Amino acid sequence: MAKLTARAAILNIAPYVQGKRTLNGVAKSIKLSSNESSHGPSPAAVAAYHAAAADLNRYPDGGQWGLRAAIAETYDLDADKIVCGNGSEELIGLLVRAYVGNGDHVLLSQNGFIMSKTYCATQGARLNIATEKNYRIDVDAMLALANDDTRFCTIANPNNPTGTYINSSELRRLHAGLPESCLFLVDNAYAEYVIADDYDDAIGLVNEYDNVVTTRTFSKIYGLSALRIGWAYCPQEIIDVIQRIRTPFNTNSAALAAATAAVRDTEYIKTVCEHNTKSLQHISQTLRGLGIEVIPSVANFYLLKFNEDTGRNGSDATAFLQSRGIIPRPANDSDQFLRITVGLDEENDAVLAALSDYMKS
């Protein structure tokens, strides 16, 4: 008798490893491992979350009307082209399920959001993965791997864990080199942090073309990671496709209420963004002064590269930081790198002091 087994495509996938959350014996660690916001959400979002407790006996608003309207107002978008998900990762998964089949060619960049790769692998897709150059998405390398059969292409912009971005003309050049039958998904989880003039959040591309989608999240600058809520901006035909497979109540009432209040509090987000920009500058300058390479980031995290000749590396630095109660995120594939989230001033100061001591140790 044949034994029960999952599909081979699934068994080849490595399980997701979450950024470390706590340290043994440390009551209050400084958690900088998952690019969350140390500022937390807007007070208005917290109040809306508490108010949602009054209606816990009712199903959520399955049409997501209130949140879609609030997002549309804040970002000046068409609410009919917005769909919300249980984190942006759910929406990425639904899009892949809808558009990528067994054996289809998909085009990915070396880094980017690991779950995009996982979802494509789950479908049994053929993964074409372009190498990045100078820690940036290499549009030429991606286009060299594109062909008429490419069904799906995705990038994260800014990218994770590098924190770098490609500018508007590069983004459009990548899109222009893909066949019309290819869904181009631009994962903009960190878009709200970017202040560069030549950055493109892909909203214009969605409005212009039938094959472009952008995903956004409330997990990062909005400080609502725990509630699992994100959104996608899509051409109408793609919205219609997602509505066929989305579970009717995929976004819960507390998340919808908190996100609706959060997205309306634009002043709060502006303050968090300004703090991030200032902190990133200070951190990068200080660490470079210590002889650590800092990959130029536009997001709320930074990637450090240790020079092997100095005898310093990511795992030793992680152990050193952890001994000071700080939790960074080691890189999966190379011990030269370490990713750290930008935190509050006192958290960043603790990181800088620890890394200074580590470099002297």
Ligand SMILES: Cc1ncc(COP(=O)(O)O)c(C=O)c1O
């Ligand atoms: C590039 C990128 N995309 C998507 C996500 C997932 O975000 P969400 O919490 O909305 O599922 C993350 C989370 O770290 C990310 O780094």
